[in-house]
Amino acid sequence: MPRASRPHMPGYGLLPANEGSGLLPWSWAENKLRNSHDYWIATSWPSGRPHLMPVWGVWLDETLWFSSGSVSRKVRNLSERPECTAAIDDAVDPVVLDGIAEIRGAEQDRQRFLRAVNEKYGVDYGLDFLDGITALCLRVRPVSAFGLMQSDFAGSPTRWTFGESD
Numbered sequence: 676m677p678r679a680s681r682p683h684m685p686g687y688g689l690l691p692a693n694e695g696s697g698l699l700p701w702s703w704a705e706n707k708l709r710n711s712h713d714y715w716i717a718t719s720w721p722s723g724r725p726h727l728m729p730v731w732g733v734w735l736d737e738t739l740w741f742s743s744g745s746v747s748r749k750v751r752n753l754s755e756r757p758e759c760t761a762a763i764d765d766a767v768d769p770v771v772l773d774g775i776a777e778i779r780g781a782e783q784d785r786q787r788f789l790r791a792v793n794e795k796y797g798v799d800y801g802l803d804f805l806d807g808i809t810a811l812c813l814r815v816r817p818v819s820a821f822g823l824m825q826s827d828f829a830g831s832p833t834r835w836t837f838g839e840s841d
Contacts, residue, residue, distance in 0.1 A: 677701055677835035682821060688829050695830010704822045704835065707770045708734040711763035714741065716815075718752035718759050718776075726752055729764075733791040739772060739815040740779075740788045742805060750778075750811060761815050770822040774815040785812045 679698040681689060692698050714732045717725060726748055732741035739761050743750050753759060753776045762771045779785065785805045793799055805812050816837075823832040 677817070677820065677837045679833050679835050682832050682834035684832060687832075689832055690830040696824060696827040697830065699822055699824070699831055699833040701835055704770045704820055704833075705734065705737075707763055707765065707768065707822065708739065708772075711765065711770075713764040714739060715762045715764070716741065716749055716759060717761070718749050719756050720748075720752055721755050731792065731796060732761075733788065733795055735787070735791055735814075737817070739774070739817075740791070740812065741815075742788070742792075742810050742812050745809060745811050750813070753778075753813065759815060767825045768823070770820060772815060772817045772820045774817045776813050776815045779812045779814050784814075788812045 679701065681692045681698065711734075712731075713729045715727055716730055717727045720726055728747075728749055730741040730743065732739050734740075757776045758773070759776050760771060760773050762769060779788070782802070785802060789800050789802065789805065804810060817835075818837055820835040820837075821833070822835075
């Protein structure tokens with residue numbers, strides 16, 4: 676279970692963690708992550724220039740899974756620098772993850788991902804969709820996450836940290 680705290684946001688007039696809505700429960704963020712239709716993945720070019728793209732994805736076992744072309748810019752970026760940021764498609768009540776991406780090539784991982792994608796999006800992709808040459812299966816393990824509810828902007832911002840991260 677990640678540790679919750681109030682994020683450092685100078686100048687935004689945030690309330691103490693025990694006021695307003697208080698710290699949001701991780702279950703709130705997980706629900707948002709599970710139900711988002713699209714996700715935005717931010718990576719960095721080798722030069723440090725940012726790259727942002729939308730993807731379909733699924734939230735499984737505390738990680739965000741998605742697929743991408745094996746020679747896509749995001750995969751080439753993640754191969755060099757696996758640190759990335761992912762956000763749900765809701766800018767009003769957002770959840771944003773900072774994490775580490777990894778390619779998941781094992782057949783059981785690819786099958787599990789495809790079952791979840793097929794169910795969520797009403798499609799019927801087979802393993803040939805993720806053949807390892809043209810498309811890959813990736814997952815992002817969160818290091819930290821951020822969420823807030825616009826209806827309580829000063830009292831709901833929450834930062835979750837996983838493991839030994841800051």
